[in-house]
Amino acid sequence: MRPKATAICAALLLAGCAHSSVVLLPDEDGGHGEIGIRQAQGAGAETVLNQADSRATISGSYPSIRPLGAKGLKPSEAALLAALPPPAKSFTLYFREGTTQIEPESAGTLEQIRAEVASRPGAEVQVTGHTDTVGSDADNDVLSRRRADEILNWLASNGFARAMMTAVGRGERQLKQPTADNVSNGVNRRVEVIVR
Amino acid sequence: MVLRTSSERLPGWRSALRNSFLFVCAGTLLAAPASAEIGRVKSTIGIATVERGADKLPATTGQQLMPGDWLETGKDGRMSVTFADNTRFAVGPDSRIELTKFEYDPTTEQGAFVAKVERGSIAAVSGRITKTRCGGQTGAPTCGMQIETPDSVLDVRGTRFIITVPK
Numbered sequence: 001m002r003p004k005a006t007a008i009c010a011a012l013l014l015a016g017c018a019h020s021s022v023v024l025l026p027d028e029d030g031g032h033g034e035i036g037i038r039q040a041q042g043a044g045a046e047t048v049l050n051q052a053d054s055r056a057t058i059s060g061s062y063p064s065i066r067p068l069g070a071k072g073l074k075p076s077e078a079a080l081l082a083a084l085p086p087p088a089k090s091f092t093l094y095f096r097e098g099t100t101q102i103e104p105e106s107a108g109t110l111e112q113i114r115a116e117v118a119s120r121p122g123a124e125v126q127v128t129g130h131t132d133t134v135g136s137d138a139d140n141d142v143l144s145r146r147r148a149d150e151i152l153n154w155l156a157s158n159g160f161a162r163a164m165m166t167a168v169g170r171g172e173r174q175l176k177q178p179t180a181d182n183v184s185n186g187v188n189r190r191v192e193v194i195v196r
Numbered sequence: 197m198v199l200r201t202s203s204e205r206l207p208g209w210r211s212a213l214r215n216s217f218l219f220v221c222a223g224t225l226l227a228a229p230a231s232a233e234i235g236r237v238k239s240t241i242g243i244a245t246v247e248r249g250a251d252k253l254p255a256t257t258g259q260q261l262m263p264g265d266w267l268e269t270g271k272d273g274r275m276s277v278t279f280a281d282n283t284r285f286a287v288g289p290d291s292r293i294e295l296t297k298f299e300y301d302p303t304t305e306q307g308a309f310v311a312k313v314e315r316g317s318i319a320a321v322s323g324r325i326t327k328t329r330c331g332g333q334t335g336a337p338t339c340g341m342q343i344e345t346p347d348s349v350l351d352v353r354g355t356r357f358i359i360t361v362p363k
Contacts, residue, residue, distance in 0.1 A: 033355025083286035122258035
């Protein structure tokens with residue numbers, strides 16, 4: 001019994017899969033965050049994994065942390081990383097004052113959104129309308145929602161299912177450029193589109 | 197000052213309404229309409245299922261996910277998933293992952309996400325939810341993003357990482 005069990009343990013250790021592990025990687029934009037590790041039971045002390053390209057192996061009471069080193073990731077881990085969905089992409093469309101008509105220079109952006117949605121299997125589109133501070137809050141809530149609907153309808157007319165899209169209006173609550181009330185501002189008259 | 201009326205484009209509206217009606221009908225057959233969608237399946241390979249209560253649904257691209265769902269993959273299975281706060285997961289083979297809790301306010305970009313890796317592996321890029329201001333209480337159970345494994349609790353503070361939990 002015992003030699004056999006030892007052999008299994010040794011095999012598992014060699015395979016490198018005997019213990020849970022966490023690998024901290026650099027963010028896609030270069031920086032990195034951190035991960036606090038605690039034991040499942042009790043209020044034990046926290047170990048912080050805060051060096052990019054390092055691995056915490058969780059066995060016993062405290063995780064042991066080592067740099068990935070020259071060996072790098074295991075092949076299965078590298079494959080998993082490559083299988084991540086692409087990051088969400090954001091677009092901004094600008095509007096003529098008091099209307100749901102986009103500025104001519106936003107026509108190209110509209111086309112980019114269409115291409116982006118088409119390129120993503122199982123895409124989701126989140127459309128958020130905004131206004132500048134001209135007019136009443138109530139009118140701007142309606143206008144911002146209609147701007148968002150205008151874009152959503154255009155995408156639907158290009159063959160995208162409405163089930164994948166949502167539209168909301170935020171009126172003048174989230175100004176891109178803070179201004180006083182009743183100020184016309186082309187940067188604030190916008191629709192933000194997130195394609196995920 | 198002048199809003200374009202939608203009446204000049206009535207035919208388009210009509211067909212769009214019909215389309216959305218069909219989608220709503222199809223959707224109610226597949227999913228419990230009561231809870232809010234928290235994310236979607238983006239890709240699957242091999243055996244990949246979404247377990248919701250007593251139901252086991254084969255995972256499909258575009259499938260909506262709900263809080264409490266389990267993601268499960270077979271020996272050669274994989275799937276990838278995105279969440280409403282832009283968190284992204286790739287789930288490796290032979291995995292069982294619970295989406296225990298997901299509450300997110302897209303306006304304030306604050307919320308709580310708890311997932312459990314019972315076995316298997318995930319690669320993840322955390323989203324907006326890890327930017328939640330937890331009032332100095334990092335690690336508080338209902339704030340930001342936590343991943344539970346059978347022997348540990350991981351408090352994720354804005355990063356890209358891989359978790360492996362052997363059987």
